[in-house]
Amino acid sequence: MKIFFDTSVLVAALVEGHPHHARSFASLKRALGNGNEFLVSSHTLAELYAVLTALPVSPRISPGMAGRLIEESVFRRARVIALSVTDYLTVLRRAADSALAGGNIYDALIFMAAEKAGAECLLTLNPADFQRAGPGENGFLQTP
Secondary structure, eight states: OEEEEOHHHHHHHHOTTSTTHHHHHHHHHHHTSTTOEEEEEHHHHHHHHHHHHHOOOSSOOOHHHHHHHHIIIIITTSEEEOOOHHHHHHHHHHHHHTTOOTTHHHHHHHHHHHHHHTOSEEEOSOHHHHHHHOOOOTTTEEOO
16 A cells, blocks of 8 residues: 655654654554555655754754654655656646645645655645645545
């Protein structure tokens, strides 16, 4: 199964004290299991770094630690999906046509990457944001 991860699930999976850690970590382990493919967008790598280094946890996650954590836990294990310039234009057109505004454009980019990868599901802790971002089929958006 091709399982695409939103940043929200990766943050929860990687930060032990996160309220959704156990179920997000279990989803990550499942994606790494036999017969499954762990997918992320290239945009997610940057967003994950930004969130981890700004999280109000004690002790703080240093930039160096965040970089290592992302490289070892995500980059080396996932198939990273990059969007082309044409993909960006498609996302912008979809956003404009559906009156999508503000930061929801970033969810739309992740949604497009999941579509491009042929993902069977997109795991997120905020499915309502993604419902506005793309026309996913029933069951495509899932929470861990």
